[in-house]
Amino acid sequence: MTSTARAEAAFTDIMTFPPPEVTSPAAAHILAFVFADVWQRPGLSRRDRHFVTLPCVAAADAEGPLRDHVYAALNSGEVTITEMREAVLHFAVYGGWPKASRFNMIVDEQWHRIHGERGVEVPPPPPLLPLTTPSDPEARLAAGEQSFKDVNCLPFAPARDDPFHGAGILNFVFGEMWLRPGLGMRERRLITVACVAFQDAPYPIISHVYAALKSRDLSFTEMDELTLHFAAYYGWPKAAHLSQVAAEQKSRVTEEWAAEGHGQSA
Amino acid sequence: MTSTARAEAAFTDIMTFPPPEVTSPAAAHILAFVFADVWQRPGLSRRDRHFVTLPCVAAADAEGPLRDHVYAALNSGEVTITEMREAVLHFAVYGGWPKASRFNMIVDEQWHRIHGERGVEVPPPPPLLPLTTPSDPEARLAAGEQSFKDVNCLPFAPARDDPFHGAGILNFVFGEMWLRPGLGMRERRLITVACVAFQDAPYPIISHVYAALKSRDLSFTEMDELTLHFAAYYGWPKAAHLSQVAAEQKSRVTEEWAAEGHGQSA
Amino acid sequence: MTSTARAEAAFTDIMTFPPPEVTSPAAAHILAFVFADVWQRPGLSRRDRHFVTLPCVAAADAEGPLRDHVYAALNSGEVTITEMREAVLHFAVYGGWPKASRFNMIVDEQWHRIHGERGVEVPPPPPLLPLTTPSDPEARLAAGEQSFKDVNCLPFAPARDDPFHGAGILNFVFGEMWLRPGLGMRERRLITVACVAFQDAPYPIISHVYAALKSRDLSFTEMDELTLHFAAYYGWPKAAHLSQVAAEQKSRVTEEWAAEGHGQSA
Incomplete structure (x- = not known):
């Protein structure tokens, strides 16, 4: 198998459909590097x-x-x-x-x-509600602080009293997402x-x-x-x-x- | 009103048209955070x-x-x-x-x-000309230097003799835009x-x-x-x-x- | 020469200084692809x-x-x-x-x-002024329109009466830059x-x-x-x-x- 044929087979295997037609040596080269090399x-x-x-x-x-x-x-x-x-x-x-x-x-x-x-x-999607996280804002922030520490492997969480950290980071990103x-x-x-x-x-x-x-x-x-x-x-x-x-x-x-x-x- | 209904109402109010159909809990979640929370x-x-x-x-x-x-x-x-x-x-x-x-x-x-x-x-657009800024290159650069200081709250302006600062920043970005x-x-x-x-x-x-x-x-x-x-x-x-x-x-x-x-x- | 040695030599040749120490097979791989392959x-x-x-x-x-x-x-x-x-x-x-x-x-x-x-x-930089392009706004726009056509290989230039095209594209990007x-x-x-x-x-x-x-x-x-x-x-x-x-x-x-x-x- 030529290296282009190998790259095309690798592409098809990963992507579940055949690759686009290779129209230049440069394109063949990219295909080979990404699919026959990196992904493997x-x-x-x-x-x-x-x-x-x-x-x-x-x-x-x-x-x-x-x-x-x-x-x-x-x-x-x-x-x-x-x-x-x-x-x-x-x-x-x-x-x-x-x-x-x-x-x-x-x-x-x-x-x-x-x-x-x-x-x-x-199939229909599963329902959003109920959420697994607390609704009470104070409890959400507390959960967010714990999650922030756990995810970041840090002993502290940021102060909640600026919107980015409070309403964003603690309430939503770590307290929910x-x-x-x-x-x-x-x-x-x-x-x-x-x-x-x-x-x-x-x-x-x-x-x-x-x-x-x-x-x-x-x-x-x-x-x-x-x-x-x-x-x-x-x-x-x-x-x-x-x-x-x-x-x-x-x-x-x-x-x-x-x-x-x-x-x-x- | 459920939280998704509230988010949809907030979306409609801000965007002036109804939101796309929510097809997953994750999408509902983003909608609620961005429109019912951040924008409000x-x-x-x-x-x-x-x-x-x-x-x-x-x-x-x-x-x-x-x-x-x-x-x-x-x-x-x-x-x-x-x-x-x-x-x-x-x-x-x-x-x-x-x-x-x-x-x-x-x-x-x-x-x-x-x-x-x-x-x-x-309606037709208003005409571009006349510009409100000087045409003479020396006068433009002087206006650009003053505008640079005013906008940036700085007491100085950059030297004009490199193309980025002279032809770009002073002449156009601050001298015009x-x-x-x-x-x-x-x-x-x-x-x-x-x-x-x-x-x-x-x-x-x-x-x-x-x-x-x-x-x-x-x-x-x-x-x-x-x-x-x-x-x-x-x-x-x-x-x-x-x-x-x-x-x-x-x-x-x-x-x-x-x-x-x-x-x-x- | 090993392929890593070849990649390191290629890096040094192109960059005029030796490469950073290669600390992983993945890094060696990138180095070889970029410098010993693509650049050559x-x-x-x-x-x-x-x-x-x-x-x-x-x-x-x-x-x-x-x-x-x-x-x-x-x-x-x-x-x-x-x-x-x-x-x-x-x-x-x-x-x-x-x-x-x-x-x-x-x-x-x-x-x-x-x-x-x-x-x-x-050495000191060459002076910015005089510019090689016209100062008069009408003449600049005309030069910008011609340059727009020449650079883009198009028979027409955009209307000048919106700020993006007039003040920006024709006046500065094609009329100057x-x-x-x-x-x-x-x-x-x-x-x-x-x-x-x-x-x-x-x-x-x-x-x-x-x-x-x-x-x-x-x-x-x-x-x-x-x-x-x-x-x-x-x-x-x-x-x-x-x-x-x-x-x-x-x-x-x-x-x-x-x-x-x-x-x-x-």
Whole structure:
């Protein structure tokens, strides 16, 4: 099999449909690198790689790739519809509502397409209510503070009396969104790290890479693979930054574990 | 009223048309947070919130939300067509011309749609010329230097002999764009802060947050609300960075005001 | 030589300094793909590739890579300081001024660093004035309209009576910026295509890819290589979109050339 034929087979296997016609050596080259190489590497499962890919394509505004990857993730069964919908909400928080709104629309569209292709009805969605989190504002904030500490692996939570931290971070992001059932912690970590890497504001990338490693939700090797996958989907400069942050946070976590008497078993 | 019904009513009230059908708990959740919660908060008027929302949706490349928000802002009468067109030009500078080009196209399209719905003719635009700024290059640069100092609340302007600062910043951005009539200083501040927050290069976000506060064009509370609104529309990581910059610049401005003998009445 | 050693040698050759220590297989993999593979391909010169790389790293907010690539382009002599400064202004228009402001600052910093390392004084910049473009607003707009047609390979220019097109596009972007000496048309094309590809608003990417091909400033093969290089520096999803646009515009240009009686000698 030529390398282009191998890349095309890899694409079809991952995406559940055949690749577009390759019209230039440069396009063949990209196809080979992304599908025959990056997606095939050990360290992250195919399912994991979907959770890194989806936020990247949702952020990149390239509607074709977004449509293709939503279809592939659902049609292959690697990602359930419940997980996909929670991923949209998680992405909304870390990548912004307008892009999430489009992402959500494309999930609807592809979910209908898949059911149409299979000749079966789209099942009704589960009801939103009741929520699993408290309604009382004081209790919500308390839950948000605990969740903030748990997710960020920090001993403190921010003060509640500015709108960003109070009404936003504690009340909604940690008091509600991160606590929703339907999407695992590992998957939330993969999505979050991809999002802070493309948004690349200085502190969130540090705090979320740290927390993903410190919590042992992602191992050091998995973080490296995430970085490579992200490079393919969001480019080398932001990946280089992520790589540097990951190296620093690995050192920090290793030192902390040593001080706490744990080895780097992650 | 259920919380989804309340969110739908809030959406309709703000957007001037009913919300899309809610097909998942995650979508219901976003709707409730953004429209029934963030948009309803005191501290920024609904009109102000449009000037934060528009650059975010224009930057996000999600064409549906951009179309919807341009329609809502114009159809509700909260933003005039003259202000909207100046907002496009201001956005072009701070968010990039390619995205502004699409924004402009959608303003044309929605402006025609609104007039079509009302059965009235689209009025002709006011003529571009004469400009209110000097034509002579030396006079333009002098006006640009003064405007740079005024807008940035700084005692100096950059040297003119590099193309970015001379031909760009002094000649056009401050020598022309910021001086155009048709859009108020407060509205330009809201747009600019949103843009520097999503572009998130380190210095512009500091200098524009500082200037918005120092000029008293935006109060401390308004900056906090802007940050929360921005978080909903562009994601928490960049908003977290904005929040930190805002906290630092509030301290800086408070100290400067104290040294100047003014209270923090802003 | 191992493939990592080859990649490290390629990095050093292009960047004019040795690569960072490779701390993971994933990092080694990225290094090999970007430097030993993409940068070495025929179809675009190393100098050309700098003009694609610079806007990508300036857009990505990754300060380390931006610093490294500005240094490499100037220190290698592939890009002159005059070209670099015009590239910053061109990038400001297509990528947004806040990011351009940081890019400009880093050009200053690296230019001083290079002169420091060589033990020579930084030469003074050439004066901004006189400009080569007309001062009279009516004459500027006329020059802007002609330049708009020439650059975009179109028989018409937009109406001047909306601020985006009049005060912005005709008066400044085409009436001034594209007409400045100091940076060639080919280089402006490379920067512009990279910028419209990461901004990815639907029309500008079409019009600028079309014009780059139609003007024969970039050949079909060069556009393909630009797409691959862009993929490495800004990620696969946006590159996939660029690739599709390029394929469509090649067809369009080929048909137009056939109708005009020219061959596709580009």
